[in-house]
Amino acid sequence: MTVNSPEQLAQTLESAGYLADEGVATAAFLALRMQRPLFCEGEPGTGKTSLAVALSRSLELPLIRLQCHEGIDAAQALYEWDFPRQLLHLRALEAGSESLDVEAAEQSLYTERFLLARPLLKALTTAPCVLLVDEIDRADDEFEAFLLQLLDENAVTIPEYGEVRAEQPPLVILTSNRTREVHDALKRRCLYHWLEHPDLAREVAILRRRLPGIGERLATQVSVAVRRLRELELLKPPGVAESLDWAQALLALGRDELDVEAAARTLGAVLKYTEDMERVRAKLDALLA
Known part of the structure; x- marks a missing residue:
């Protein structure tokens, strides 16, 4: 899908x-148009x-997600070799040949057949797609440094x-809750946008869009x-996810307004x-006054 303006992209996202x-619409549009990663930072x-x-849904692109965590490495993010299949292959070669060519055997072990693609490698071979580095x-x-070649060149070396x-x-979206500062070397390679919580009117609109059965009140x-x-x-x-959960919980209980008793029952x-x-x-009385 071709998007020609931030306004058109906003309409396209609304369809999803x-x-x-x-x-947000401008930052995402520029990431698409300039083919640059978009670094999104903000509160959870x-x-x-x-x-x-x-973006994946509205642009009809596959979504490939890499969920980051402490200690993540290349084997989890990029690739690893299928060692059991390599071993079986090597045994088959040994069984089928009296004079095994060791160099040829080694080369045959490191082919696409035995390569297990993880999210980053899948994104490079599936593109166009949306790659979410969450x-x-x-x-x-160390993992940030590992990402730099991919962000610079849309390539990796195995x-x-x-x-x-x-x-x-791929359209790369990186997210951060700012539990720590991400290094400048990574940020320099990206467009940057700080996401705020929506204003009141937009949050009401989100609830009404995502929960068709909810009333304005x-x-x-x-x-x-x-x-x-x-x-x-x-x-x-x-966050907005909790707003949606709260509204959905109230609807599930058959409530059409938020009072102290309903709020107390659904705070979880x-x-x-x-x-x-x-x-x-x-503070519920004052909160709902």
Whole structure:
């Protein structure tokens, strides 16, 4: 699909259920047009991961996701060799030949047949696609450095196999919750956008779009209450995902408005720590006033 403007991209994303503001639509459009990775940073629940999913759906591109975590390495992110199959292949060669050519046998072990592609390698061989590198801030410095060749050249080098280069660059979306600072070397290779929580009108619109059965009153009450929760010093302030969960929980209980009793019964949908729940229960009257 060809997208000619940020406004057109915003409409395209809306068709996939993602209501992008002007800043998000512009950043994503520039990433598409300039063929540059987009580094999305912000608080949890601001729609960073959802943006990549929506781009995949609306542009009709495959989504390949790499979930980062502490200790992630090339074997988990890029490739590894299928050792059991290599061993079987080598035994078959030995059984079928009295004078085995060792060099030829070694070369035959490191071919595409035995290469297990992980997300980064899949993205290079599947492109065009959307590659989501989720929560890069959870990975370590060495993994960031490992990503630089891919972001620079849309290629990686596998020592035993050679270079793998994308025929068409994937659309790369990197996300970070800013649990630590990501190095400048990685950021320099990307366009950057900070995602805020949506304003009240947009959050109401998101709830009504994602939950067709919800009324204007309940959507507004939930959005207002969540915005007030975000102003408290909570261990885990709620994001849009928690707004949706809370509204869906209220609908499941047959509620068409948010009152103190309904809020108390459903706090587990929006708050994830008992300390936060205890603090909020003591303030529910003021929160919903």
